[in-house]
Amino acid sequence: MSFIPVICLTSPPRVVPRSFTSVGAYPLLYLTESDSVLCADCAAQGDGDDPTATCGVNWEDPHLTCDECSERIESAYADDEDPS
Ligand SMILES: [Zn+2]
Numbered sequence: 001m002s003f004i005p006v007i008c009l010t011s012p013p014r015v016v017p018r019s020f021t022s023v024g025a026y027p028l029l030y031l032t033e034s035d036s037v038l039c040a041d042c043a044a045q046g047d048g049d050d051p052t053a054t055c056g057v058n059w060e061d062p063h064l065t066c067d068e069c070s071e072r073i074e075s076a077y078a079d080d081e082d083p084s
Helices: 040-045
Strands: 028-032 052-057
Touching: 028 040
Parallel strands: none
Antiparallel strands: 028 052
């Protein structure tokens, strides 16, 4: 998996991560130091034992889920749009 880095909001730690980038509304995911994938909500709650290390955009993995709460993390391009 490769992540394209965007502005990372995990430092300073008081900043609350956002679920989407400010430009383009791409879905954001967060990676902890042990490479767990977190959604923005779980990244915002923080984990002292496994702090959030970086964040990126989930471009095209439709099956990506948060390791903490199992919430699906939307992808920027892989989601099929329902034409009807
Ligand atoms: Zn989560």
